[in-house]
Amino acid sequence: MYRIGIDVGGTNIAMGVVDSELHIIKKNSIKTKEASEPEAMIAAIAQGVKDLMAKARITESEIESIGVGVPGTAELDTGRILYANNLGFEEVPFLPKLRTALGEPLGSRTFFDNDANAAAIGEYVAGKYNVPVFVMVTLGTGIGGGIIIGGKVLRGLNYAAAEFGHMSINIDGCDCNCGRKGCFEDYASATALTEMAKEAGMPEYTDGESFFAAVKDGDETANKVLDEFVYYLSEGLTNLINILQPDVLVLSGGITRAADLFLDKVRERVYRDVYSRSSAKNTEIRIASGIPDAGDVGIIGAALISE
Numbered sequence: 141m142y143r144i145g146i147d148v149g150g151t152n153i154a155m156g157v158v159d160s161e162l163h164i165i166k167k168n169s170i171k172t173k174e175a176s177e178p179e180a181m182i183a184a185i186a187q188g189v190k191d192l193m194a195k196a197r198i199t200e201s202e203i204e205s206i207g208v209g210v211p212g213t214a215e216l217d218t219g220r221i222l223y224a225n226n227l228g229f230e231e232v233p234f235l236p237k238l239r240t241a242l243g244e245p246l247g248s249r250t251f252f253d254n255d256a257n258a259a260a261i262g263e264y265v266a267g268k269y270n271v272p273v274f275v276m277v278t279l280g281t282g283i284g285g286g287i288i289i290g291g292k293v294l295r296g297l298n299y300a301a302a303e304f305g306h307m308s309i310n311i312d313g314c315d316c317n318c319g320r321k322g323c324f325e326d327y328a329s330a331t332a333l334t335e336m337a338k339e340a341g342m343p344e345y346t347d348g349e350s351f352f353a354a355v356k357d358g359d360e361t362a363n364k365v366l367d368e369f370v371y372y373l374s375e376g377l378t379n380l381i382n383i384l385q386p387d388v389l390v391l392s393g394g395i396t397r398a399a400d401l402f403l404d405k406v407r408e409r410v411y412r413d414v415y416s417r418s419s420a421k422n423t424e425i426r427i428a429s430g431i432p433d434a435g436d437v438g439i440i441g442a443a444l445i446s447e
């Protein structure tokens with residue numbers, strides 16, 4: 141049997157067929173901007189699932205479940221996306237409509253969850269962490285997060301827990317699209333890093349890869365920008381550790397492929413500033429490794445959604 145995982149991101153909707161060993165056997169991708177309205181997105185996802193099944197040569201009867209990770213508040217009891225700032229969705233009856241679009245038997249085997257929760261479950265399961273308190277912080281278009289306590293996702297009373305990205309770290313800071321000022325994701329997401337590089341006069345560095353190549357080459361501006369990014373990232377992570385004191389805090393997202401250029405600096409700042417600095421035990425900060433390719437975390441996490 142197979143599962144299909146669908147990761148709805150601000151840039152791409154990535155989907156894959158996942159086998160019982162949690163390996164992706166076939167993938168597919170749709171540009172989010174080409175299906176940005178709810179109706180168009182749901183139709184594109186349903187078509188994408190059909191294309192993917194054809195590509196992987198599998199039939200409906202071989203699919204155990206379909207899981208969709210969405211970048212916003214997934215209200216599990218109604219199937220609505222309550223709020224997804226990066227998609228501009230509010231109160232969208234996403235799951236019932238997707239189930240209808242997929243038809244039976246696939247519809248009733250389809251589930252959804254917040255994408256960062258899904259990614260955290262994926263990393264926790266695939267990485268066999270098995271610790272009492274586990275936190276994953278995903279640095280992408282925005283910043284998402286998942287908190288797993290005793291093997292269970294902490295969802296909060298309205299399913300909106302762990303929106304780390306909208307913790308303000310600068311109350312006099314820039315306007316966030318959530319309506320507040322100085323949110324963590326406006327300073328420490330992958331997008332924020334690119335923006336900071338642009339503002340520093342590096343318009344040619346439009347993607348993380350070329351930016352980190354410049355850092356490696358010793359480019360002064362790039363290194364200054366990275367230091368600023370490390371400063372903000374460390375502030376946010378220190379807040380999270382002060383509140384939750386997790387056994388493990390995992391960072392994930394495409395830019396963690398360049399973690400050798402910034403992780404030690406982040407650890408240094410966090411361990412210096414965290415309230416528990418004199419404790420014999422402190423949170424282990426590491427890069428997601430349960431799923432070897434960071435790009436697959438969203439798909440595999442989504443595939444593990446099953447409620």
Ligand SMILES: [Zn+2]
Pocket residue numbers: 305306307316317318319320323
């Ligand atoms: Zn915000």
